[in-house]
Structure formats: structure tokens, C-alpha cells
Amino acid sequence: xxxxxxxxxxxxxxxxxxxxxxxxxxxxxxxxxxxxxxxxxxxxxxxxxxxxxxxxxxxxxxxxxxxxxxxxxxxxxxxxxxxxxxxxxxxxxxxxxxxxxxxxxxxxxx
Amino acid sequence: xxxxxxxxxxxxxxxxxxxxxxxxxxxxxxxxxxxxxxxxxxxxxxxxxxxxxxxxxxxxxxxxxxxxxxxxxxxxxxxxxxxxxxxxxxxxxxxxxxxxxxxxxxxxxxxxxx
Numbered sequence: 001x002x003x004x005x006x007x008x009x010x011x012x013x014x015x016x017x018x019x020x021x022x023x024x025x026x027x028x029x030x031x032x033x034x035x036x037x038x039x040x041x042x043x044x045x046x047x048x049x050x051x052x053x054x055x056x057x058x059x060x061x062x063x064x065x066x067x068x069x070x071x072x073x074x075x076x077x078x079x080x081x082x083x084x085x086x087x088x089x090x091x092x093x094x095x096x097x098x099x100x101x102x103x104x105x106x107x108x109x110x
Numbered sequence: 111x112x113x114x115x116x117x118x119x120x121x122x123x124x125x126x127x128x129x130x131x132x133x134x135x136x137x138x139x140x141x142x143x144x145x146x147x148x149x150x151x152x153x154x155x156x157x158x159x160x161x162x163x164x165x166x167x168x169x170x171x172x173x174x175x176x177x178x179x180x181x182x183x184x185x186x187x188x189x190x191x192x193x194x195x196x197x198x199x200x201x202x203x204x205x206x207x208x209x210x211x212x213x214x215x216x217x218x219x220x221x222x223x224x
Binding site for chain 1 (some may be wrong): 143145152153155158166201203211212213214215216217218
């Protein structure tokens with residue numbers, strides 16, 4: 001079945017530092033999304049990026065489809081960025097399955 | 111537009127009870143997903159509907175978990191009978207038709223089975 005591996009499992013930064021999160025997947029993905037989940041909160045979509053590079057605010061995602069990997073770069077981290085970042089892929093047309101990685105837990109300290 | 115609405119936000123059940131969780135997807139969305147989230151297993155797919163048709167029933171969850179979508183704007187997840195290991199957060203998500211589209215999640219229902 002599809003596997004999504006995220007690294008690192010956890011990351012601790014000082015405010016202002018940059019973060020680089022990785023997502024590797026075992027199957028061809030027609031869609032890839034990065035989600036943010038605050039402690040005790042629900043999931044919020046950050047970026048949809050099945051290929052190439054996309055930016056939004058302080059976030060940059062780069063997906064290399066043929067190498068089955070994606071990264072999420074957070075620049076100038078803030079304490080409010082603390083939480084879990086999840087990568088999810090979807091494959092197929094018609095019916096499809098969305099599979100999530102186990103996430104990277106980010107803690108940004110002041 | 112309203113997002114995905116899940117009720118109740120919290121549920122406490124005794125072992126063996128039947129509980130029903132509810133979800134209203136984003137208006138106009140054709141795809142609806144039910145997930146279970148635990149710290150150990152992460153997010154696990156329970157059911158997936160496309161235009162009210164069940165596309166994926168989550169395999170291992172079939173025996174006590176039943177999701178239904180009687181109309182395009184409402185879905186239920188029934189757990190019968192509940193077991194303590196069912197304690198988790200249950201998340202509902204919806205998306206417009208098409209694999210390219212963004213998933214929108216509800217706030218979830220936190221279930222505790224005693």
C-alpha cells in the first residue's frame with residue numbers, strides 16, 4: 001500500500017530560525033498536501049503542491065514528483081508555528097485514497 | 111461558506127454502547143472522508159464517499175464501524191458496540207470532486223470510551 005514517511009519526527013527551534021520538513025512517499029501521487037494541526041486542534045490545509053515549487057507567506061513547498069519527495073520550508077519561524085505538520089498524498093482517478101504521514105512535531109521557543 | 115461541521119465535539123460512552131457521530135460537509139463538496147486519529151496510529155481512513163456512494167470502507171474497521179451518507183449534505187458514523195480502544199478523535203473531511211482539490215477538515219469529535 002501507499003506509504004508516506006515524514007522527517008524529522010520532531011524539531012525544536014528558536015524563534016527566527018528556519019525549518020525544513022521532509023515527506024517521502026512510495027507511490028505516484030497525483031496530489032500532495034501539507035497540513036498544519038495545532039495542539040488539540042483540527043487540520044488546516046497549508047499548501048497543495050503535487051509538483052514544482054509553491055509559496056505562501058513564509059512557507060515554501062518543493063515537490064519532486066519523479067523522486068517521490070516533497071519538502072516544506074518555514075522561514076523565520078514564530079512561536080505560533082508550533083504544532084504538527086502533516087503531509088498527505090492522493091493517488092488515482094475516479095475514486096481515490098488520501099494517505100497521511102505521521103507528521104513532524106515542531107516546537108518554536110521564544 | 112460554512113466549513114465542515116462535526117457534532118458532537120466531545121462524546122463519552124460506556125463500553126458496549128452505540129454512538130453516532132455526525133458530519134456536514136462543505137456545501138457542494140462531493141467527496142467525504144471519515145478518519146480516526148490517535149497518537150500511536152496517526153490518521154487512519156475509516157470511510158470514503160463520492161457523491162454519496164461508498165468508495166472505501168476502511169477494511170479493518172468494517173465490523174463495528176458503519177458510515178452512511180443518506181444525502182449529499184449529511185453523513186453519520188456509527189460505532190456499535192464501542193470498546194475502550196475506540197477512544198480517539200474522529201475527523202470528517204470533504205473535498206470538491208477531483209483528486210486535485212483541497213481537503214477541508216472539521217474540528218473533530220473526541221470520543222472517550224470507559
